[in-house]
Amino acid sequence: MGDTMETKNILIKNATILNPKSAEKDNIESFKGDLLIENDKIAEISKKNEELINSKGVEKIIDGKNKILMPGLINTHTHISMNLLRGLADDMALDEWLNNHIWPTEAGLNGEYCYDGALLAITEMIKSGTTTFNDMYFFMEDVAKAVNESGIRGCLSYGMIDFGDEEKRENEFKENIKLIKNCNDTAEGRIKTFFGPHATFTASKELLERVRYEANKYNVGIHIHMNETKKEIEDVKEATGKLPFEYLEDIGFLNSDVLAAHGVWLSKEEIEIIKKRDVKISHNPCSNMKLASGIAPVQELLSKNVCVGLGTDSVASNNNLDMFEEMKFASLLQKVNNMNPESLNSNQTIKMATINGANALNLEKEVGSIEIGKKADLILIDNKSVNLNPMSEKISSNLVYAANGSNVNTTICNGKILMEDKKLITLNESKIIEKANKSIKELKEIREESK
């Protein structure tokens, strides 16, 4: 990481601080004040009129006037190297999209392409206020390199698919375990690793059972796609005689360390299983709408105290990584689905994108809220932006219904400034875009040649 990122103590002055701390209540505390970052952590928070933070030893002051200071956003489900595949195949359902377009193109991937796609995605995330993402893909040590260099926080899993093939299964475990051994807790603790069985329709029972065993052994979480489409439910029912969550419950897979992406088609019984096992759900409204997969019962899950975070899925089914857009779609989708304008209000939605995301990734002691002792993963939003004026008195309303990622002015992760006043510190945006365009061109040529 470059020298410019090595700032030790930072004082953010006169900001409007928004703290989605309380996961139980629907209100979100906000106040005018200062915040001191020492090294990688939040050291002090002072409300205006309280004793001022002693600025001795502070090496950098950021003017927070006319800015909202909030926790960095947490994207709980994505495949960031797929940023190369943006717009590759639109306007079709998951099955056709994966089998006829995405998987044949992914067959030509290598570590360099995945690194280029990851850097492109990380640039987009830093610019739009995401400081933590949860990723499942291939060539994950190359993704880890991009995380390390950029300064962002990432939970990484290798996507395991065996389709019942024993040799393939062995390889998938070798890859995921290598990732865990080489990368867990690296990059000053910004990288955590998970097991990543792709889904119940691509991973065998043997693979899933061993994932549970190895996850316990290595003390890491599990990231899996679940109950995304109706077709998936029918296929799993035909293959196992059970609904996907019932099947996983029967084989002893489910636990509080499981993060299930999507959870669109859930029976009452499956919701009870999710609750009982404290399984975490990542809701991906844009991807679910674009692939016409369906609408997840988010309001119902939240009302049963299930932890639901927010994710974008990849840009190949979204088609961007803007978590502000994702918040707005999440909230509006629940309202129209329940025919109830009170569904998923703006406070609940912000919690999903922050503290719930942290909880879902077992990072709630480190990130997701503004608290002394937590990691300084913070963003500043420009209140002077035209689309945020006149300012609603309710800050969460502005952030969920009016804002978008381009309103992010400054992004800080692990106490390091990654973007200040819209200027990227650790990454060279134009070079990254140029290289990514070269890589996708080559990847498309490889695909053509293989036809």
Ligand SMILES: CSC[C@H]1O[C@@H](n2cnc3c(O)ncnc32)[C@H](O)[C@@H]1O
């Ligand atoms: C084995 S690595 C991850 C694997 O998942 C594919 N993928 C991307 N989006 C989705 C989705 O919405 N449902 C299921 N699988 C998805 C991706 O292309 C990789 O092959």
Ligand SMILES: [Zn+2]
């Ligand atoms: Zn996915």
